[in-house]
Amino acid sequence: MPLNSDRRKLLTWLVPEEVIVNRNWLTKNRLDRHAIDNLVKAKQLNKISNGVYSRGDSAPSWQAIVYSLQHIFNFECVVGGLTALELHSLSQYMTLGKQKYIQMYVRKPLPSWVQHFSKDYSFRSHSSKTIVGQNNL
Numbered sequence: 001m002p003l004n005s006d007r008r009k010l011l012t013w014l015v016p017e018e019v020i021v022n023r024n025w026l027t028k029n030r031l032d033r034h035a036i037d038n039l040v041k042a043k044q045l046n047k048i049s050n051g052v053y054s055r056g057d058s059a060p061s062w063q064a065i066v067y068s069l070q071h072i073f074n075f076e077c078v079v080g081g082l083t084a085l086e087l088h089s090l091s092q093y094m095t096l097g098k099q100k101y102i103q104m105y106v107r108k109p110l111p112s113w114v115q116h117f118s119k120d121y122s123f124r125s126h127s128s129k130t131i132v133g134q135n136n137l
Contacts, residue, residue, distance in 0.1 A: 003040075007035050011044055017056030018064035020048065020113075021072050048115040059117045062102045069114070080105045080126070 014029050015021055022062075026036055039045040045053040047105050054060055060068070069075040079087065081103030100121040104110065105128045 004038070007031065007039065008044055009025050011039060011055065015045075015053075015055045018054065018060040019072065020052060020054045020060060020065060022053070023051040025072050026053070029098075035123065038077075048116065049111075052111075052113050059134075062118075062121050062123070065114055065117065066102075069110075071097035075111075076128075077110070077125075078105045078128070079103065113130075 010030065015032075023033070023036060027033065031039070036045065036096055040047055040053070045055055048054055065124075066077065066079060069077050079102065083101070083103045102121055102123045104123055104125045106125045107128050110125045
């Protein structure tokens with residue numbers, strides 16, 4: 001295993017700030033269990049949930065969470081509804097209040113850790129079967 005400075009460089013290269021990763025992904029990318037535990041103790045990795053980590057001091061954006069779900073966790077999900085329209089500047093309605101709801105179409109329930117980041121947004125999941133009555137993901 002590399003020295004501590006090499007581990008930190010590897011972590012910086014592997015995990016951009018705000019991206020969320022799990023222990024399995026880190027071990028597949030050359031960080032052993034002992035190295036991961038040391039990075040958590042050194043506050044280079046933030047523990048979000050059991051076996052789930054992020055890097056950096058700021059809370060991840062909802063876009064970073066969706067990216068992590070799709071690309072790191074291989075979780076089948078799609079941003080949809082009003083959120084998708086807002087991304088394409090096609091929404092004619094403004095959300096009232098500070099709370100923003102991120103509409104997600106999923107095959108199985110979202111992991112519980114996705115709700116723990118911000119008071120400004122919250123994820124709402126919908127079954128992918130509601131998209132034209134089929135399981136289209």
